[in-house]
Amino acid sequence: MSSPVVKVAEGQLSGKVCQTSDNTQFFTFKSIPYAKPPLGELRFAPPEQPEPWEGIRDATTNCNICAQFDRETLQVVGDEDCLYLNVYTPSLPNSDSQPLPVMVFIHGGGFMFGNGTDDAVHGPDYLIEKDVVIVTLNYRLGVLGFLSLDCKEAPGNMGLKDQVQALKWIQKNIKNFNGDPNNVTIFGISAGGASVEYLMLSPMSKGLFHKAIAQSGSSLIHWAQNNHVKTLAAKIPITKKKIITDDKDLVKYLKDMPLKDLITSSMLVLATDKWRGGIHFGFVPALEKDGDWEPFITKSTYDLLSHGEFEKVPYMAGFCNREGLLMLSSNYAANLERLLEDKDFLFHLPFQLDDTQKLDVETKLKTVYLEGDKNYDDIDSYAIDFFSDVDFIGGIYVSTVLVAKNNSPVYFYQFAYDGGLNYLKKKLNIDRKGACHGDDGGYLIKSALLQGNLSDTDKLVCDRMCIMWTNFAKYGDPTPKVDNVITTTWEPIAETGLAYLVIDDKMTMKYENTERMKLFKELYEKYYKP
Template sequence: MADPIVEIQQGKLRGRVDCDYRGVKFYSFQGIPYAKPPLGKLRFKAPQPPEAWSGIRDATKEGSECYSTHMLLNTIIGSEDCLFLNVYTPELPSDGHQSLKPVMFWIHGGGFTTGSGNTDLYGPHYLIAEDVVVVTINYRLGVLGFLCLDDPKLGVPGNAGLKDQVMALKWVQKNIRDFGGDPDNVTIFGESAGGASVHFLMVSPMTKGLFHKAIAQSGCCLNSWAWGGVNGEILCSRLEYSTNDESTMLEFLQEVPVDKLHSIDLIPKDVMRVDLRRPLGPVIEKISPDEPAFLAEDPIDIILEGRYHKVPFLLGYLSREGMLIELVTPKDRQLVTDFQEAIPFNLRIPKGTVLSLETAEKIKQYYYGDKQPSLDEIDTLYKLHTDNFFLRELYVVAKHHAFTSSEPVYFYKFCIDGPLNMLKNIAGIKSPGACHGDELSYLFKASPGDGFDPNSDEANNVFRMLKWWTNFAKYGNPNPQQLDDVIDVHWEPITYNKMNYMEIDYQLKMGQDPDGDRMRFWGEIYGQNKITFKS
């Protein structure tokens, strides 16, 4: 079969034919530039539209990943020239098919410092079988994506990595018809930092009309780890360059070799700390005279006042998100012994004060009682980190969106503990529960693994996730038209007085108020204090 050719606004692309998990063909177009390479004076700046090319561009291989450390292999990978996306489609208009298919736009996780949209973790071979077009993207990471300078006139107010995502969505609007995708039915979905990105896109004024449904997996824009701050001075000091002038600072940083930039570790080694604001991540921008802001207000205010993009929204968490600590923190530093470190920074409680000491004691007593924290009770630590890093804000966000939106909000708790739980297996965790990221292997084919046997007991778990996610993308409702042996429980959205959720396990169950006792405890902690993400 001849390689498929598609012509988009910038020129012609040559793709290739691949096969999904069933052996059915689909079309793959990889390494498509959606923005001008952010090099030289464009380093740290908002992305610029892509340039045209002559002839036929090879789109049979993935483009460079964005410069970072690989999240699993711990090796330096990628390039600054990395603003590429991949499109996978079951059918092309040239095949004579006229109906346009729903588009699922994937945003990868990785703490805004690592990851890519490539098939080593995010193969489309499962989702594509449900008759949708799948788009995966790269966006700038770390310093390259989230340098933030205080002077808005310099054009580096922060959030370049998020603006990359906006540019990729604009590319989809202009070009996805040529791949058989429907620009009027785009679902953004992502996990961890990708889930937070989805939520940031929902509250940003830059994204109106660019998407129509949203799925946030294990991340939202209120999570403490999803925030950075002004960081040019600290970066320069680590590079042993001293200046108080941000214009001079920017010139210096735009000329520093990328490997030297990347070698400066601005992220604390103890990444499982909610009391520290990360120096790299999304920010509330100061208004620039030359370009619109991705986010210029505290998202808390935007959400409470209902001034976000109201689209059908699906979000949720995994039963033991906090198992992530096994992948990011050495054993000898995992235990929380000073519970002031368990007080989120956005509560603005100064350490050492009476209020800080009292709040720390409340947290310690709630999770451990009079016992001393010990790794012998590791599940208690997993629960604390599940709540403090992920669930608390997801729970609050789901409620607030349900109260302020005219569109349905669906919530889930993923509890499956099976052979496809990739991150749990990589970490060698034996405790029961689903680890942060474990649901990904039920949606994507990862090249390190062998996929799943369609005739196995585990297949039903994959089929459910695929049906729910793609039904939501098609109709704004995850439920199938009729219940069957695979999906035998109707998924109810949250209502004004019922925090409904789907418990995703080998046996499905609709419930109310997931882990509600723990959430009420945190509600009391937060109810006493005003929170804000403003620097």
């Protein structure tokens, strides 16, 4: 079958036959429209149903990525016409076939950058060898995906609503690729992990998935939610020496702006945005007002998690042990230098505190980070630990514990392996011990960046990760049996205390709340305000 053809609701698709490095055959269908192009009047609007086509559509080439600012070239790249997905399947349906579990990957990039459809970056090869169907997708980013003006013309969270639309398309069509619409697992890293949690919390996505995996992301992390997008957006016309005070006039102005001007101006506004410190993206998810449109989310995500108001599905979440190594990259190095120079932890803390609270919190922070246990000899290890927690682990830990109080099973992990497939460390040339933010992704998603001489342990960790992730998609249990690869039973979080799997060259269960975890649980309970 040189050109496999599949029929979906909108028409026919012609794909291609591919092979993994282990000679596993699979079928690839790229650039499938799951929504109408959000152009013209549909800029900032919720996604609409895709339009049908005549004949057989070529599904073998890459689609546009969603329009964004490229931080390497300092140019606007991509296009507004970008709402496409890819489907990779080990087999197509026939009279003897059993439908396969479906895993839907949501890419990261701070809701501002990245794409899900370039398979040189997000290759399905490792996971597809475990007999699952893989779906990857694009969603609108930055100001195009998250302009929130509390009105029907720009309600906010369009990027998350795009994800919902893709899940609806999957429910309708995935059986034609031999996927099981009743066994869909969503998973993602960083902003993709936060997206997974948002999808669990939103009534819009109810019933569209059956298991969820959030890696290094949560709605509780400060960079993953901004309820002041309106204030940011009002500054965009000022970059063109124009002042607009009326919301409807602002929407019209932003709709009419040329694409490159809009994105460039939004980045200029972000560069001058006053922020306490740490990572900040600005145009990201926000709580919506109730209005004459269907909102994605209107209530505090902390409250929803606390009260169990979310989709109760088997859940996995986790983080990398040195997420804060990301601060060694040029984008965030100034934050690290400032903390090392003045040890002003409060500047980077995203909680609003009065003077008495500041004194109390600062004392606790200095005790935990300056005087606490050190696992690494680096002179900046305390700062790496702090940024690991404030920008990632604190929110992830708190949200996972809240989910576990109201849901079962919940599996928690710490990825600590330092090897040849550690994605972001390799990409950013970070020469430090430990696993950086996003490093676990390299052991699940094949990237052209990471091909080379891999050690036997690299291959073992990759195989182990893929088995656990696909076991979870198949059975809701990452370790249904123990063998020479899966050497330890991964125990879910117990109601009585924390249990988590450390994934290194070996698998080890730990049962402890570290002082860092306890501190952030206290900070969120006392001071978190969305």
